[in-house]
Amino acid sequence: MRVKSLQLTNFRNYAHAAIEPGEGVTVFTGPNAQGKTNVLEALHLCCLGRSHRTPRDEELVRWGKEAAKVNILTEQRDGTHEVTILLAKNQKKKKTVRIGSRQAERIGELFGHVCGVLFSPEDLQIVKSGPSERRRFIDMQLSQLRPAYFYALQRAVKTLSQRNALLKEIARDGSLLRTLDLWDEQLADCGAIIAENRREAIEKLSQYAASVHASLTGGREELRLWYISQAADAQNPRERLLERLHAARSEDLRRMTTSVGVHRDDIGISINGREARLFGSQGQQRSAVLALKLAQLELAWKERGEAPILMLDDVMSELDPGRRRQLIERIDRVQTFVTCTDLSDLAGARQDAVYQVQAGTLEIMGGAAEIVKPL
Ligand SMILES: Nc1ncnc2c1ncn2[C@@H]1O[C@H](COP(=O)(O)OP(=O)(O)OP(=O)(O)O)[C@@H](O)[C@H]1O
Ligand SMILES: [Mg+2]
Structure with a gap:
């Protein structure tokens, strides 16, 4: 499967951001605490309906805002799938999942529309x-x-x-x-x-x-x-x-x-x-x-x-060159989202696009992804 687009609205430190990733490796780089992991967290939310970092959905809503929205479009063998997740802080229904335009009754209906493996x-x-x-x-x-x-x-x-x-x-x-x-x-x-x-x-x-x-x-x-x-x-x-x-x-x-x-x-x-x-x-x-x-x-x-998507959160720097090479060889076969503070950690990986992440904005540094709407 392949993620065609991801849009975040008032999610963590993003007011609004959108990407259209390519088939290969999409990289998010930048200093600490800028929002790199937040993007992977949004992808994880689409896979499993919950964050990998916290069981409290309200933490994902941008400070000072009432609601967050994540929208994803994936392409699979059987066609295009769209998932929208709405997180509302003070409403009775705190989490709403939409598959296409239909509202899911149970969270389990979400599974399979986006399938991913996260490694952190x-x-x-x-x-x-x-x-x-x-x-x-x-x-x-x-x-x-x-x-x-x-x-x-x-x-x-x-x-x-x-x-x-x-x-x-x-x-x-x-x-x-x-x-x-x-x-x-x-x-x-x-x-x-x-x-x-x-x-x-x-x-x-x-x-x-x-x-x-x-x-x-x-x-x-x-x-x-x-x-x-x-x-x-x-x-x-x-x-x-x-x-x-x-x-x-x-x-x-x-x-x-x-x-x-x-x-x-x-x-x-x-x-x-x-x-x-x-x-x-x-x-x-x-x-x-x-x-x-x-x-x-x-x-x-x-x-x-x-293939599911693969998300690698800051793991390259922790691997020695041999293991890093092995991982890079394998990520070549699946759509991958990688965060790193140092781009040289990814030497040898085919990169479709590199985004510079800065205080909740994504700015493309080069590559094939076309649209980026920073703040
Ligand atoms: N609900 C929220 N609203 C606004 N900002 C938030 C929210 N939750 C977290 N943040 C901010 O998001 C930033 C952390 O983002 P993230 O964890 O993605 O950083 P990172 O770029 O992965 O950093 P590192 O390299 O240290 O892992 C912090 O600056 C934090 O203050
Ligand atoms: Mg991080």
Whole structure:
């Protein structure tokens, strides 16, 4: 797929900006705090309906303004898609998504109209941090590709908090105990959908990441990913989750929280058989993340039958020349949006257009993109 145009209105520090990117690499360069990442954030918003930096949409509205608007036009095999996202600060409906001229009823309708993979320095946390970062990684990827996954996830979050609330109520009123079965069933239903999707996707990601990683390290190191879950190797994840929920019931009642479910899942990541989080050097962890991100790109590509867009936020400067070269070779095949403070980091990449970013304005420095409407 390809982004044909992107327009921002009162989004972060942009009053108004519009670009018509080419098929290759579009670069946003400039000093710190000028609005480079903000452009990628707008693209990410179009992919997933939310920022990659904050869960609070109101932060995306330009200070002093009531509403922000992002409009994107993409070209895919089946034609042109248009998405508009409106964020209003003080209205009852804070977020409105329009697909073409039709207003979406559910946020999941957005997925697929713009499909992208974002890689930023914070992604190192996927390897370094705790399980929640890795769940977020897989959830973002699968939600975008499979709306049914996203809906199961939404249901799981809601059911979990309702079950936890019920556990607290049962402590006060034991007669409510009989209603717990219902929540267990529901948790197992959506948990099974999530577990099956995660298991299958992590298996594929592991294959792709291992092959990218082998070429990054000249075949010297072996990267492996695996799914860690209470239902990981069950033939029937629903039954397994139910069994576990029942087995843990008295403990859950005592602690007033749910100890079983896909909210406890994790992804194991090892390099040469050792856990990357604990034993990987900084450089090894960086290679692992790069391999993961490129695997994510591959998965989206295979699943959709066409390339997603790639967004690289300030990652070039953190890679050594060898890994940078490998990344540049790969971005040649997909439409890519790159931010950097130093253009020399991109030496060797075919650049369609370079925008100088200055206090929320985009000014073209050369290349093929035609229209730029700075402030
Ligand atoms: N809601 C908002 N309204 C207006 N300006 C905002 C808003 N949110 C953030 N900003 C401004 O946007 C700028 C940050 O933009 P961004 O994160 O895109 O910077 P950057 O160019 O990527 O910088 P760096 O090179 O440091 O990563 C800051 O100057 C910040 O004050
Ligand atoms: Mg930035």
